[in-house]
Amino acid sequence: MMAAGQAAAAGAQVLLLERMARLGTKLRITGKGRCNLTNMAEFDEFLGHFAFLGSEGETRFFLRNAFARFFAPDLVAFFEALGVATVVERGDRVFPVSNDAHQVAEALVRFALQQGVRVRMQSRVEDLLCHEGRIRGVVLHGGEPVAAGAVIIATGGASYPKTGSSGDGYRLAKTLGHTIVPLRPALVPLVIAGAEPRAMMGLSLRNVQVRLLLDGREVAGDFGEMLFTHFGVSGPIILTLSGPAVALLGRGRLEMSINLKPALSPEKLDERLRRDLDQYGKRGYRNLLKGLLPQSMIDVVVARTGIPPDKPAHQITAEERGRLRELLHDFRLIVTGHRSIDEAIVTAGGVDTREIDPRTMASRLVQGLYFAGEVLDVQADTGGYNLQAAFSTGFVAGQAAARFVAGG
Ligand SMILES: Cc1cc2nc3c(=O)[nH]c(=O)nc-3n(C[C@H](O)[C@H](O)[C@H](O)COP(=O)(O)OP(=O)(O)OC[C@H]3O[C@@H](n4cnc5c(N)ncnc54)[C@H](O)[C@@H]3O)c2cc1C
Numbered sequence: 124m125m126a127a128g129q130a131a132a133a134g135a136q137v138l139l140l141e142r143m144a145r146l147g148t149k150l151r152i153t154g155k156g157r158c159n160l161t162n163m164a165e166f167d168e169f170l171g172h173f174a175f176l177g178s179e180g181e182t183r184f185f186l187r188n189a190f191a192r193f194f195a196p197d198l199v200a201f202f203e204a205l206g207v208a209t210v211v212e213r214g215d216r217v218f219p220v221s222n223d224a225h226q227v228a229e230a231l232v233r234f235a236l237q238q239g240v241r242v243r244m245q246s247r248v249e250d251l252l253c254h255e256g257r258i259r260g261v262v263l264h265g266g267e268p269v270a271a272g273a274v275i276i277a278t279g280g281a282s283y284p285k286t287g288s289s290g291d292g293y294r295l296a297k298t299l300g301h302t303i304v305p306l307r308p309a310l311v312p313l314v315i316a317g318a319e320p321r322a323m324m325g326l327s328l329r330n331v332q333v334r335l336l337l338d339g340r341e342v343a344g345d346f347g348e349m350l351f352t353h354f355g356v357s358g359p360i361i362l363t364l365s366g367p368a369v370a371l372l373g374r375g376r377l378e379m380s381i382n383l384k385p386a387l388s389p390e391k392l393d394e395r396l397r398r399d400l401d402q403y404g405k406r407g408y409r410n411l412l413k414g415l416l417p418q419s420m421i422d423v424v425v426a427r428t429g430i431p432p433d434k435p436a437h438q439i440t441a442e443e444r445g446r447l448r449e450l451l452h453d454f455r456l457i458v459t460g461h462r463s464i465d466e467a468i469v470t471a472g473g474v475d476t477r478e479i480d481p482r483t484m485a486s487r488l489v490q491g492l493y494f495a496g497e498v499l500d501v502q503a504d505t506g507g508y509n510l511q512a513a514f515s516t517g518f519v520a521g522q523a524a525a526r527f528v529a530g531g
Pocket residue numbers: 140141142143146147148149150152153154155158159160161246247248249277278279280282283286287288289290291292467468469495496497498506507508509510511513
């Protein structure tokens with residue numbers, strides 16, 4: 124929608140082909156329905172959130188140009204002009220004041236239509252028409268050809284396929300010789316060994332420190348909120364850590380260490396436990412844990428420490444107290460896998476950015492062919508970075524495609 128609107132604003136006749144019955148199906152579910160549309164982090168910090176993957180690690184370099192042309196403040200101003208007031212929240216995340224992702228999607232639809240974009244719904248592009256190295260149009264499902272002087276592929280990734288993004292763009296790009304960096308799920312929940320996650324299903328832990336360990340060596344870490352599910356773990360910090368986790372699975376023993384009391388040093392935590400044990404000496408161990416842990420963790424911690432649940436607090440030995448303290452600071456989980464790409468927030472991999480001109484988003488292989496958004500091998504942490512990348516590359520691609528058609 125951004126690419127189409129920009130191309131039309133630059134004078135091109137634009138037809139937007141959408142396979143679904145409405146525009147922006149995925150956009151409408153972003154940010155848990157609130158749409159975290161961008162992030163107010165400084166330029167270099169912003170780019171740093173694209174660091175962990177990408178074509179030969181060149182993602183940051185690739186996006187620098189598009190962000191220099193159309194960045195977060197520009198996007199905020201763009202939406203404000205369309206009547207979408209925004210607010211900056213924790214972690215510099217930007218949301219619409221309305222907390223309604225539909226409002227963002229509807230504003231984009233309005234923008235595209237106001238610029239004169241024609242839209243055809245339920246029109247799935249199945250093939251590209253190319254002659255002598257130059258794009259000539261597309262072919263729709265059912266065989267109808269549509270002639271065009273330029274084509275922008277903005278088909279999204281391969282995750283959440285029910286929103287329409289089932290990976291068509293990768294196949295289309297490949298037919299014209301583009302390299303597709305292998306697809307992987309990114310920002311994806313992780314599968315944990317054993318039955319404990321199921322026992323704690325629905326439990327959300329806030330302000331915890333999580334470290335990812337490969338053969339006991341720390342490889343990544345994050346602080347914030349996580350969630351237990353029937354298969355393992357999810358939530359903001361898990362999604363962030365899923366990047367390195369997916370890459371490292373199968374390379375050794377992959378573990379997650381949760382620090383449940385990161386604000387307390389081992390000494391301070393020991394002091395706190397000692398105080399509790401003294402103060403509530405007659406209480407059973409299980410009861411005592413109620414003051415320390417969320418309800419659904421208690422049985423798991425009782426089982427792990429091996430201390431009898433009814434043991435009176437004053438009988439708990441120093442060694443047992445030490446065991447509990449260690450567990451609270453280092454609650455280990457074994458990562459055995461990740462959920463499928465269908466459940467990933469974004470798809471890593473995609474059209475190799477080395478075959479795309481970063482100043483225009485034009486294909487270096489086929490004249491008149493452009494790319495924008497997640498179909499490119501561009502992916503970032505959660506925080507609004509992915510949508511900004513889609514908007515910025517769409518902005519650049521739309522304007523460049525219009526110039527190309529006009530003969531510029
Ligand atoms: C649950 C969830 C929450 C998210 N939350 C956030 C968030 O808060 N902030 C953030 O920055 N990112 C978020 N993301 C990621 C973000 O939504 C995507 O990175 C972004 O939507 C990519 O934009 P896009 O335009 O490239 O692709 P999409 O938004 O996927 O749009 C692609 C469009 O192309 C259409 N299409 C596909 N194939 C064809 C075809 N062959 N013919 C015609 N049309 C076709 C699709 O139907 C779709 O409408 C979230 C993702 C998910 C799944």
